[in-house]
Each structure stands twice: as structure tokens, then as C-alpha cells.
Amino acid sequence: MGEKRTVSLVVNGTAYEESVETRLTLADFLRHQLGLTGTHLGCEHGVCGACTVLVDGLSVRACLMLAVQAGGADITTVEGIAPSKDRLHPLQEAFRDNHGLQCGFCTPGMLTTLLEFLRNNPSPSEGEVREAISGNLCRCTGYQGIIDAALDAAERLRGQDATARPHGGESP
Amino acid sequence: MSRAVFGESVKRVEDPALLRGEARFIDDISLPSMVEAAFVRSPHAHAGIRGIDAGSAMALPGVHAVLTIDDLRPYLETEFLVVGLPSSSYQQDRNRPALAGDEVVYVGEPIAVVIAEDRYIAEDAAQLVVVDYDPLPAASDCRDALAEGAPRVHQDAKDNLLAEFNMGYGDIDAAFASAAHIYAESITQHRGGSHSIECRGAIASHDPGTDQLTLWVSSQMPHSTLRVLVDMLGRDENQMRVVTPDIGGGFGPKLVVYQEDVVVSVAAMIVGRPVKWIEDRREHFIATTQERDQYWEVEIAVDGEARILGLRGSIIHDHGAYTARGINLPQNSAESFPGPYEVPAFQMNTKLALTNKVPVTPVRGAGHPQAAFTIERLMDRVARELGLDRAEVRRRNLIQAQDMPYTRPLKTRGGLAVVLDSGDYPKSQEDSLARAGWDQFPARQLAARADGRYIGIGLANFVKGTGRGPFEQVTVRIGTSGRVHVYTGGTAIGQGTKTMLAQIVAEQLGGDMENVTVTTGDTAATALGIGTSNSRLTVVAGTSAHVAAGKVADKALQIAAHVLDAPVEDLEIDGTAIHVKDRPGRISNVRVELGALAHAMAGTPGYTLPGGMGPGLEATENVILDSKTFASGTAVVEVEVDVETGGVKILNYVLAHDCGRIINPMIVDGQAIGGTAHGIGNALYEWMGYDENGQPLTTNLADYLLVTATEMPRIDLIHHQSPSPLNPLGVKGVGECGVVPAPGAIISAVEDALAPFGVHIDRAPISPPQILALITQGRAP
Numbered sequence: 001m002g003e004k005r006t007v008s009l010v011v012n013g014t015a016y017e018e019s020v021e022t023r024l025t026l027a028d029f030l031r032h033q034l035g036l037t038g039t040h041l042g043c044e045h046g047v048c049g050a051c052t053v054l055v056d057g058l059s060v061r062a063c064l065m066l067a068v069q070a071g072g073a074d075i076t077t078v079e080g081i082a083p084s085k086d087r088l089h090p091l092q093e094a095f096r097d098n099h100g101l102q103c104g105f106c107t108p109g110m111l112t113t114l115l116e117f118l119r120n121n122p123s124p125s126e127g128e129v130r131e132a133i134s135g136n137l138c139r140c141t142g143y144q145g146i147i148d149a150a151l152d153a154a155e156r157l158r159g160q161d162a163t164a165r166p167h168g169g170e171s172p
Numbered sequence: 173m174s175r176a177v178f179g180e181s182v183k184r185v186e187d188p189a190l191l192r193g194e195a196r197f198i199d200d201i202s203l204p205s206m207v208e209a210a211f212v213r214s215p216h217a218h219a220g221i222r223g224i225d226a227g228s229a230m231a232l233p234g235v236h237a238v239l240t241i242d243d244l245r246p247y248l249e250t251e252f253l254v255v256g257l258p259s260s261s262y263q264q265d266r267n268r269p270a271l272a273g274d275e276v277v278y279v280g281e282p283i284a285v286v287i288a289e290d291r292y293i294a295e296d297a298a299q300l301v302v303v304d305y306d307p308l309p310a311a312s313d314c315r316d317a318l319a320e321g322a323p324r325v326h327q328d329a330k331d332n333l334l335a336e337f338n339m340g341y342g343d344i345d346a347a348f349a350s351a352a353h354i355y356a357e358s359i360t361q362h363r364g365g366s367h368s369i370e371c372r373g374a375i376a377s378h379d380p381g382t383d384q385l386t387l388w389v390s391s392q393m394p395h396s397t398l399r400v401l402v403d404m405l406g407r408d409e410n411q412m413r414v415v416t417p418d419i420g421g422g423f424g425p426k427l428v429v430y431q432e433d434v435v436v437s438v439a440a441m442i443v444g445r446p447v448k449w450i451e452d453r454r455e456h457f458i459a460t461t462q463e464r465d466q467y468w469e470v471e472i473a474v475d476g477e478a479r480i481l482g483l484r485g486s487i488i489h490d491h492g493a494y495t496a497r498g499i500n501l502p503q504n505s506a507e508s509f510p511g512p513y514e515v516p517a518f519q520m521n522t523k524l525a526l527t528n529k530v531p532v533t534p535v536r537g538a539g540h541p542q543a544a545f546t547i548e549r550l551m552d553r554v555a556r557e558l559g560l561d562r563a564e565v566r567r568r569n570l571i572q573a574q575d576m577p578y579t580r581p582l583k584t585r586g587g588l589a590v591v592l593d594s595g596d597y598p599k600s601q602e603d604s605l606a607r608a609g610w611d612q613f614p615a616r617q618l619a620a621r622a623d624g625r626y627i628g629i630g631l632a633n634f635v636k637g638t639g640r641g642p643f644e645q646v647t648v649r650i651g652t653s654g655r656v657h658v659y660t661g662g663t664a665i666g667q668g669t670k671t672m673l674a675q676i677v678a679e680q681l682g683g684d685m686e687n688v689t690v691t692t693g694d695t696a697a698t699a700l701g702i703g704t705s706n707s708r709l710t711v712v713a714g715t716s717a718h719v720a721a722g723k724v725a726d727k728a729l730q731i732a733a734h735v736l737d738a739p740v741e742d743l744e745i746d747g748t749a750i751h752v753k754d755r756p757g758r759i760s761n762v763r764v765e766l767g768a769l770a771h772a773m774a775g776t777p778g779y780t781l782p783g784g785m786g787p788g789l790e791a792t793e794n795v796i797l798d799s800k801t802f803a804s805g806t807a808v809v810e811v812e813v814d815v816e817t818g819g820v821k822i823l824n825y826v827l828a829h830d831c832g833r834i835i836n837p838m839i840v841d842g843q844a845i846g847g848t849a850h851g852i853g854n855a856l857y858e859w860m861g862y863d864e865n866g867q868p869l870t871t872n873l874a875d876y877l878l879v880t881a882t883e884m885p886r887i888d889l890i891h892h893q894s895p896s897p898l899n900p901l902g903v904k905g906v907g908e909c910g911v912v913p914a915p916g917a918i919i920s921a922v923e924d925a926l927a928p929f930g931v932h933i934d935r936a937p938i939s940p941p942q943i944l945a946l947i948t949q950g951r952a953p
């Protein structure tokens with residue numbers, strides 16, 4: 001058994017203090033220790049982007065970061081994006097309306113990547129959206145639905161009061 | 173009025189849970205006291221095994237067991253997975269053992285499994301298992317494997333020919349003897365893996381009290397998995413259940429029953445705790461089946477007007493080291509080679525070569541893209557040789573709409589006739605060319621060349637057999653809650669199966685999709701099941717669902733007529749109730765809830781059932797649809813080739829496709845575009861490399877390139893809807909269609925762009941270095 005340390009961090013607005021093995025990845029910590037299984041692992045070597053989460057507002061591959069490195073961080077996972085149990089975030093709504101997902105396995109990483117991107121670039125071009133998700137692999141959609149969803153979401157978010165944004169949409 | 177949902181782009185029922193991160197994929201399942209598995213795999217393409225020393229691994233804290241085939245044998249009736257589809261053409265049976273015994277025949281073959289407290293410890297321990305190997309010569313290239321004196325893939329074999337078959341019709345010798353022109357091509361084709369973003373995984377749990385074994389598995393075919401486990405473990409069906417959770421993509425290889433499925437099942441019994449195994453991406457590259465190499469030697473005979481007289485040739489197909497599915501993949505290739513064209517005489521010989529590589533089984537497209545690529549390369553060749561427009565050559569040879577249904581004198585693997593059931597292929601080509609500006613392209617090309625830019629255009633037509641039978645079971649049941657439950661043996665792998673079935677059922681049962689729950693891929697919920705493959709579910713499960721829902725609706729209306737004392741023809745189902753239809757000037761409020769009808773039909777002790785009808789409010793259907801229904805279409809692609817780097821950029825991509833009647837346009841678009849992305853990868857990027865010793869060279873997603881958003885063009889879709897006459901919905905499959913024409917159209921366009929260099933391309937995929945080499949060759953004096 002490896003060495004253990006205690007980490008304190010905030011995930012989706014909830015504070016945790018957890019004892020973790022030093023070699024435990026952030027992705028495995030979120031999934032198996034906190035039970036937040038919405039963050040998916042597609043390659044475990046940092047290429048596919050499915051495990052992308054927001055760490056202090058910035059997109060990070062949770063398979064390439066250790067849980068102990070997240071001490072003191074404020075993390076948003078896919079479970080923290082929707083504003084409530086019965087409402088989806090405008091980005092999630094746009095994904096559903098534009099068929100931006102099929103099997104849905106890459107979707108959590110797409111959503112977190114695009115949350116960060118749309119916060120920094122509220123009026124992107126199609127080419128900028130393509131660049132933004134070029135580090136996230138999707139095998140189902142051919143990306144077109146995802147790109148349409150991102151552009152649609154940008155429009156929806158521009159029309160929305162910034163204060164109504166949920167946790168993941170806030171500025172760091 | 174009941175809401176119409178069939179034919180509408182209704183939102184998918186699958187999406188909310190997926191978008192919230194609340195879906196449950198295999199690795200999201202955690203059972204009490206569960207332990208985890210890691211496999212010890214062969215690093216050699218071919219080796220004998222002298223011994224296995226698990227001492228150091230067992231000594232690691234947290235390790236519960238290290239199991240080899242010797243440990244599994246007491247639990248197994250047979251240690252082999254016997255899964256090959258029937259065929260008379262096998263020369264040898266090559267079934268996978270659950271774990272390798274004294275010989276390993278591909279890199280990645282599982283030899284032992286470590287069961288430990290968690291995956292981290294299991295992987296550590298797997299590294300500590302010492303296997304004493306005796307390396308043996310390996311057969312890597314499938315052509316070399318068939319040569320005299322080649323290293324044998326299996327020590328006990330006399331050669332590496334797994335199977336051989338001939339397929340054909342017509343007088344091929346006369347066709348070639350009378351031909352004005354004969355052209356030959358040698359074509360090299362390669363396709364890679366599925367690379368669903370979710371890898372494989374399985375969890376087994378055994379309850380010693382009831383002797384019940386449950387396997388959750390990320391599989392396209394849970395009922396097949398159950399049948400293999402029943403055979404191998406010698407268990408009663410009632411003691412086994414196979415369940416598929418949410419599945420993060422399938423694309424073919426998840427239809428295979430794998431060694432790991434068997435091993436975790438037995439391991440759960442041995443260690444007495446639930447066992448989970450989650451494949452990592454490297455394992456997906458070396459241990460999950462893939463498509464790979466085909467070498468085609470073909471000739472086309474045409475008359476003076478470029479009309480096809482005959483096609484003949486041979487295929488050598490890389491089968492891998494074992495039969496994990498059958499001879500079906502190259503069979504599809506050979507059978508579909510004539511494509512949408514009139515071919516009066518046809519003869520193909522196909523050889524399946526064993527190689528020391530992971531087994532080959534279908535990946536999205538399943539041999540059809542290779543066939544389409546070959547016939548389309550030949551069409552381009554004929555056009556070039558005869559100085560004709562490439563589209564014109566095809567136009568002269570396409571099967572005409574008035575000739576539908578068109579019977580081709582070939583037999584499917586099940587001995588059924590190949591009948592192209594409906595479609596207007598010339599219109600598909602014509603509309604696609606018009607949309608892509610084919611006739612104006614030469615002017616665009618000239619202008620571009622004047623600017624030093626090399627652009628090209630290409631096209632490819634295709635047909636794709638879909639909806640392979642014989643059936644898929646569907647039960648439709650209205651529960652006493654009033655909810656409509658749909659159960660099918662098919663699995664949902666991202667293609668929108670639940671939405672599709674909910675639409676079909678809701679159409680006849682009140683139009684309220686929110687009131688429909690669909691359960692897929694659970695052997696405890698559906699007695700019979702075949703599963704997801706071959707773009708089949710909408711056709712076969714859709715039809716069973718349609719017929720079953722109709723029967724339930726009829727029965728519900730008859731019971732309601734009895735309960736409401738009203739004529740059946742005055743009643744309709746709307747939402748969750750049946751009510752008396754409104755008439756002009758009279759709005760009715762006479763109604764009965766579906767749940768109340770289900771309550772009545774559930775029976776009450778001592779009382780007769782209403783209307784003298786049979787109990788329950790449900791129907792189970794296994795509608796037999798033996799014949800495939802053929803989807804079709806055309807891709808026209810415009811590219812620019814950078815002659816300094818060899819890079820290819822897709823400028824425009826038109827795809828016309830015809831999958832019969834469309835149930836959900838949004839989902840059909842998604843399938844067509846997604847399939848196209850896969851086809852673009854097969855044309856330009858995806859290469860599963862091996863060296864001459866059978867060592868895989870591309871085992872991560874940095875070396876093996878999947879198409880990303882920046883390479884993917886926007887796809888310009890054209891929909892045609894030629895209803896299939898073979899099923900009551902008029903539907904055809906769409907999931908694999910986009911991939912089929914992509915390599916043919918793209919390579920045609922690249923070749924066209926490089927025409928000034930006299931470049932001819934005889935392979936797919938083609939990489940920038942290969943393109944540069946061809947340009948250099950063309951520039952040489």
C-alpha cells in the first residue's frame with residue numbers, strides 16, 4: 001500500500017477532507033472515492049479528454065493529475081454543471097437540442113471544456129469552437145452536433161443574466 | 173388527438189442522464205466487497221510457455237489470487253470460446269482458450285489474471301508475475317503467412333490457411349474473353365480498431381446462496397455472452413444473467429464474447445467476491461478485436477462503352493490468430509464488391525490467413541468499405557483509361573430504379589438471395605453531384621492550380637446491407653402504473669435505440685414518449701436476444717416493437733370498449749388514457765386510464781376478466797425478417813492537397829443517403845455524420861501498425877490517430893427515402909452507412925488533385941509521407 005495524505009478540497013460546492021493514497025489520480029479519486037462517476041476515463045494517458053474537469057475554473061485532465069495535487073482546489077465536474085435537479089444548464093440543453101451526444105461517454109469532458117471556453121470566448125466562431133474541442137475525442141458524432149451545440153449555447157448564454165450561471169460558469 | 177412522434181426529431185430519452193453525469197456505465201458500478209482484476213498478457217506475438225511463477229505477485233499485500241488456466245479448468249466444461257459463425261469453408265478450427273495454456277499466439281493474449289483489492293494493486297501484481305517464455309517465429313503479414321514455409325501461427329497447424337471460399341455467378345471467362353478492355357488493380361486496404369471512447373469492461377458477482385451468477389458487461393450482445401458462458405461453465409440458464417449497463421460506444425468489437433468475460437465470471441466464484449475488470453486503452457489496442465489488412469487483386473472487364481462485363485479477383489484477409497466471430501467480414505467484402513452496379517459476371521476467391529495478431533472481427537462497416545473502395549477505384553481507372561468523366565462511367569453502370577427489387581445471383585452467409593430491395597441509385601449520384609458542383613469543378617480546379625493550389629474532387633456510390641435477421645425480440649407491456657414498458661434483447665450503444673423504440677411504441681400507445689420506459693440488453697428481461705450489429709436494430713427490433721405495440725393497443729381498446737360500454741371505433745388512446753373521441757359539437761370526457769385497464773387485466777381471484785379476454789396487457793413479438801434491406805447513397809468530396817507536406821484538407825463533403833423511412837431525422841443525421849467521420853479516419857489517419865515480428869507499433873491515441881474536430885468537415889447531407897418493402901415500417905439501417913463510401917470518395921479526390929503529377933493511389937489509408945512519395949515519384953523525369 002502506498003503512502004497516504006489528507007487533502008481538503010471543494011467539489012461542486014461541497015467541501016471534502018479525505019485521506020488519499022499519494023498515487024491516486026484525481027479522476028479515480030472523484031469517481032471511486034467521492035462516487036462522482038460522471039467524469040469518465042477513455043484513455044488514461046491524457047489524449048482523449050473525456051476526464052476533463054475544471055480545477056479552479058481551468059480545464060484539467062483528471063487522469064494526469066494526482067488527487068493530492070488538488071489540495072485546496074475548487075473543482076467542478078459534470079455533476080456540478082446543471083443549476084438544479086430539474087433544470088439543465090444552457091450548454092447541456094444545447095447539447096440535447098443539437099444532438100451533441102450519442103453514447104455520451106465523451107460528453108462530460110466536452111461540457112467542461114466548453115464551459116471554460118465559452119466563459120473566455122462568449123462569441124466564438126465555428127473554427128474557434130473546433131480548436132477548443134480539438135483535444136477531446138468523440139467517436140460517435142463526427143463533432144458536428146457538438147459544434148452546433150456550442151455555438152447555440154454561446155448564443156443562449158449571451159442572452160442570459162450572468163448571475164444566473166451555475167457554479168461551473170463563474171469566473172475563477 | 174394522439175401526438176405523432178414517428179418521423180419527428182424528438183429529443184432523445186437517453187440524454188438527460190448522460191448530460192448530468194448520472195448515466196451508469198460499467199466502471200460506474202461498484203458492488204459491496206468488490207475486488208478488481210488485471211490481466212497478465214503476452215508480450216510476444218508467438219511463444220511457448222514453459223512455466224508461470226506467481227509467487228512474488230501473491231506476496232504483495234492486497235492480492236487475493238493469481239489464476240491461470242489450470243485454476244479455471246475445474247469450473248469449465250470446455251476452456252475454449254466456441255463462437256465461429258457456421259461456414260463450410262473453414263480449414264481449421266481456431267477457438268480462443270479462456271487463458272493461454274502452453275502457447276501464446278498474439279501480443280496481448282491473456283495468460284493469467286490477478287485479483288486484488290483494487291486495480292492499482294492488481295496492476296502492480298500483474299507486473300510481478302513471471303512467465304517463462306520460449307519465443308517462436310511469428311507470422312505477421314497475412315500474404316507472407318500463406319507462403320510456403322511461413323512460420324506457423326499455431327505450432328500444431330500444418331499451415332496458416334484458416335478458410336477459403338469462392339463466390340460468383342455468370343460466365344466469367346466469356347465476359348473477359350469478349351471484353352473491349354480489361355484493367356487490373358492491386359489494392360491494399362487497412363482498417364483499424366473501433367476505439368469506442370469507453371473501453372471494454374465486465375463485473376461478475378456470484379451469490380453462493382442461490383448459486384446465481386450475474387455478469388454486467390459492456391457488450392453489444394449479452395444473450396450471446398450468456399449462451400457462451402452457459403456452454404463453458406456448464407451452468408443452467410436460470411443460474412446466469414448477463415446485463416448491459418449504459419455502453420460508451422460499440423462500433424463492432426463489443427459484439428464479440430471475450431476471454432475476459434469468462435475469466436471474471438469464474439474468478440468471482442473462486443474468490444467468493446464480486447470481480448471487476450476495466451480495460452485500459454493499451455489493452456483495447458492489443459486485446460480487443462479490430463479490423464486490419466486486406467489485399468485485393470482484381471480485374472474489371474468492360475465493353476467499348478465502359479459498361480461492366482465482369483469482375484474477378486481474389487482477396488487475402490488478415491484473420492488474426494483465432495476465430496472470434498467467423499469468416500463473415502471478408503464474406504461481406506466479397507459479397508458487396510459489385511455494389512450498386514450492374515455486374516453480369518462475377519468471380520472472387522477469398523482466403524483468410526491466420527496471423528500472430530489479435531483476432532479480426534467487424535468494425536463499423538464490416539468489410540463493406542473495402543469492397544466499395546475497390547469497385548470505386550476500378551471505376552476511376554476505367555474513366556481514366558477511356559478518357560471519360562468519372563461520374564459518367566458510374567452513370568452507365570448503376571442499377572436503375574425501375575429494376576428494383578434487383579436480385580443479384582449471390583447468396584448471403586445464411587444462403588439467402590442478395591436482393592437490393594429499393595432505392596434510386598442514379599438519382600442519389602445526380603443529386604450529390606449537383607449539390608457538390610461537380611460540373612463546375614474543372615473551372616474551380618483550373619483557377620486553383622493557377623494559384624498553385626492542388627484541389628481535387630472524387631465520388632463514390634455505395635450500398636450497405638442492413639437489418640440482418642432473423643429477428644429481435646421485443647415485449648411491450650402496460651403496467652398497472654399505467655406506464656408502458658418496452659424490453660428488447662438489442663443493446664443501446666449510443667445509436668438512440670431507446671428513443672427509436674419509444675417513438676415506435678408511443679406512436680400507437682398514446683403518443684406520450686415520457687410514458688415509455690425502454691429496457692435493453694438484459695437476459696433476465698428478454699428471453700431471446702441477438703443483439704446490436706449490422707445496422708440491424710431499427711429494422712428488426714423496430715418491427716417487433718411496432719407489431720407488439722399494435723397488438724397491445726388493439727387489446728387495450730377492446731378492453732376499454734367493454735369497460736366504457738362504447739364501440740371500439742369511437743375510442744382512441746391519447747397520452748396515458750383511452751377516451752371516447754370528440755365529435756363535432758360534442759366534447760367527450762369519458763375516459764379510462766391505461767393503468768386501470770392493466771389492473772383489470774391483472775386479474776382478481778374469483779372474478780372473470782373483462783370482455784372474456786386473455787390476461788395481461790402485453791405482447792411479445794419476434795417478427796422474422798430474414799432478408800437484409802439495402803441502404804444506399806453517394807459521397808462527393810472536394811479536397812486540397814498540400815504538395816509540400818502531403819497533408820489533405822477536406823474542403824467540401826456531400827453525402828446523399830437513403831435509409832428508407834426515417835423515424836427520427838436528427839438521429840439519422842447523427843449516424844450518417846458519425847459514420848462519415850470514421851470513414852475519413854480510415855481514408856487518411858487510422859493505422860494499426862505491426863512490425864514484421866507481429867509487435868504492435870501503435871498502442872496509444874497519440875500514435876494512432878482518430879479524427880478530431882479540426883480535421884472534420886461539416887457534412888452536407890441529402891436525404892432520400894425509398895421505403896423498404898421488406899418490413900411494415902419501411903425502414904433500413906443507417907449506423908454504418910456513412911463510413912462505407914468515405915475512403916473511395918476521398919482517395920478519388922486526392923488522386924484528382926494530384927493528377928498533374930500522374931499520381932495513382934492503390935491503397936487506403938494514405939498518409940502524408942506516402943502522398944509525398946507519390947508526388948516525388950510523379951515529379952521524377
